Amino acid sequence: MFPFFYDPTMIIIIPFILFSVYAQYKVKSTFNKYLSVTARTNKSGADIARELLRKEGVSDVTVEQTQGRLSDHYDPRSKTLRLSSDVYRGSSLAAIGVAAHETGHAIQDATEYSPLKVRHSLFPVANFGSQLGPILAVVGFLFFKSQFLVGLGILFFLGAVLFQIITLPVEFNASNRALKLLQQYNFLNRDEAKGTKKVLNAAALTYVASTLVAIGHLLRLVMMFGMMDED
Template identity: 40%
Template sequence: MAGAYLIGLIVMAVSMFISWRLRSKFNEYSQVGLSIGLSGKEIAEKMLRDNGIYDVRVISVEGQLTDHYNPADKTVNLSNDVYYGRSVAAAAVAAHECGHAVQHATAYTWLQFRSSMVPFLSIASSWMQWIILAGIFLLNTTPIPLAIGVALFAVTTVFSFVTLPVEYDASNRALAWIQRTGVANNREYDMAADALKWAARTYVVAAIGSLATLLYYVSLLMGGRRND
């Protein structure tokens, strides 16, 4: 159990470092203007058109790093800094989110699998922590509630690992498009690739953190069963 705590602390420290590094990279590349002069919105619309996608809207949303693609209503949602920005960072983020739209349009397997898990996870996440908490309190009486909570958490861990190929593939599609179309010069391309690399690492750490937490709950469950 002490090992699980140590792993958790290490993952937390790494996560904090990567989050800090990601924000510093995006702040740095947000100050570098894209030589072609296009905004994030224009980059997104161009990438969608170049991939033959005309039924996806590009809209702005509040917040920072809130950018995402919504397959339910087919919208590329860009934060204001990305939507209106004409920087390397804005181009990288906009192209990445359009990478998800391309995945959707081409029925990318991992995205379909991930999307199929969302309805269950949205329901499970509302109850999971309460079930785990109750399971911990009742562990000396019965292991069943904690076992159910662990099973639900295991699904969220699988989801976090399924997210990895989805995110990396979206970045690869974005960078390939940027390079192919020449919307960024070599220096700007390297910056965009660097920014997306750090963004992807946040998902890696999140997946590892989820796995570490799952193993901790499993150790609690196994310990409780041995005490029966």
């Protein structure tokens, strides 16, 4: 029906990929803009993270520097908050915002925030499904003309989509916690909080984009299934 190796369903995900590219551009440009704006506290991102953890009663989390740019993350397995050098050492609005956001994840973990627990439990399934699901579906569609394989691929990939969807409230909550705590403990004034909020909103856009890309891939697999004739 189609030329060898040609997959007509690829067109579905192009708009989602373009939006993802825009989101990546937005977060980098916004981060760079506010990386040059020093907060009045003149505290580093590492200092802010440690003080927020202490004030919130979280004593078992280590804050350390990691390699890479915008590679900041919280590792719940080792209870480690890893900050890139720009964030760890920097005292800009961008550095403080990112450090506080990742600290928000550590606080979520300490308070057993339900969506975070669900996301952690879904990770193995999502990781497996995101790799195997599309392969099964595409191979079943292009080579074996098998609805069963395509359907199995869809089933596996659903775990990855659910993981992306549950990630959204986790990330939004971490950002909301960050902004609230930064103002509550007087690390940022109202005007500074506006700049930090723009950084966190831009970062949130990348998670929205990732979710839309995952949904786009799922629609693509469903389209494959629908294009095949029932045996």
